[in-house]
Amino acid sequence: MRTEDLEAFFAVVETGSLTSAAKTLSLPKSTISRRLARLESDLGATLLLRTPRSIQITETGELLHRQGSPALSYLDEVERMVLDRAAEPSGLLRVSAPPDLAGVHLGALCARFGRTYPEVRLSIVATGTFSSLISDGYDVALRIHTDALDSVASLRVRRLARVEVALYAAPSYVEQEGLPRNPRQLAQHTLLGMAAFPGSWTLTHVRRGTTFEITEQPNLVSNDHLLLRDAALAGAGVAALPSFVAEPRVRQGHLRRVLPAWAVQTAVLSAVWPTTHHTSPRVRAFLDETARFFDRPTWTHG
Numbered sequence: 174m175r176t177e178d179l180e181a182f183f184a185v186v187e188t189g190s191l192t193s194a195a196k197t198l199s200l201p202k203s204t205i206s207r208r209l210a211r212l213e214s215d216l217g218a219t220l221l222l223r224t225p226r227s228i229q230i231t232e233t234g235e236l237l238h239r240q241g242s243p244a245l246s247y248l249d250e251v252e253r254m255v256l257d258r259a260a261e262p263s264g265l266l267r268v269s270a271p272p273d274l275a276g277v278h279l280g281a282l283c284a285r286f287g288r289t290y291p292e293v294r295l296s297i298v299a300t301g302t303f304s305s306l307i308s309d310g311y312d313v314a315l316r317i318h319t320d321a322l323d324s325v326a327s328l329r330v331r332r333l334a335r336v337e338v339a340l341y342a343a344p345s346y347v348e349q350e351g352l353p354r355n356p357r358q359l360a361q362h363t364l365l366g367m368a369a370f371p372g373s374w375t376l377t378h379v380r381r382g383t384t385f386e387i388t389e390q391p392n393l394v395s396n397d398h399l400l401l402r403d404a405a406l407a408g409a410g411v412a413a414l415p416s417f418v419a420e421p422r423v424r425q426g427h428l429r430r431v432l433p434a435w436a437v438q439t440a441v442l443s444a445v446w447p448t449t450h451h452t453s454p455r456v457r458a459f460l461d462e463t464a465r466f467f468d469r470p471t472w473t474h475g
Contacts, residue, residue: 175211181204182234184198185205185209220237262454263292263293265294267298268314270300272399273399278466293459301396306446312459313460316443319440319441332441333444338413340359340413341428342411343427344429346411352431359411364389365395365413366401392409393409398418419472421472
């Protein structure tokens with residue numbers, strides 16, 4: 174039983190005639206007829222009853238169509254997957270990412286990816302909306318999350334790095350206001366808060382797991398983490414910031430971590446893409462390059 178014979182049979186069943194099947198497959202009608210005869214000979218069964226005016230499918234033909242059509246589709250998918258693996262990544266790749274991650278790190282990632290894969294055109298959409306990849310047309314999303322995403326059946330997830338939300342202040346602020354030595358002393362300081370924590374903050378000791386609740390209202394609250402970082406750089410106070418936003422400035426000496434044994438939150442940076450039968454070369458290339466880029470990122474040990 175040959176694949177091309179099955180393909181001819183399915184085309185006849187689905188189009189209703191040899192002539193339509195021949196047009197669908199771009200083959201002569203005689204080739205379709207020959208393939209049908211060969212398939213019936215191989216199986217030793219009549220699949221189609223042909224009259225001058227119509228074609229009727231037999232019970233055996235219905236069974237073959239019902240059970241064999243998914244198998245042929247799977248073989249086609251496997252063929253495309255193998256061909257894709259040999260293909261050079263190319264075409265348009267649409268990626269969504271949080272604005273702060275995009276603003277701090279993705280420029281360098283895109284430059285590196287572009288040098289390695291010049292035939293891929295990147296479209297990066299910086300958005301804080303936890304959008305639907307499929308309905309919004311994205312190929313990949315970079316997402317920072319605290320809940321597991323692996324349980325979402327329509328998504329595949331690749332963990333990239335750990336992200337902490339911690340406390341940071343500029344050396345100028347510390348010089349003027351002093352450095353808090355324990356969470357209780359934060360009540361004596363000007364606080365800059367993320368909008369994700371509108372009420373109290375809960376600090377967790379990184380090693381011991383003990384917690385301490387901060388009930389003081391911040392003097393500045395924003396959902397723009399780059400704004401909060403810049404306010405902290407200007408000496409406005411002690412800011413709660415994602416580590417990937419703050420740690421590059423820590424290494425430059427422009428910020429310092431306050432209460433380094435404590436964190437406001439621990440999250441995960443992941444790459445997420447829609448579940449399909451196979452992953453295209455450009456998506457696979459972007460996932461691999463992104464994983465290399467975020468392998469042991471400096472903010473996890475800055």
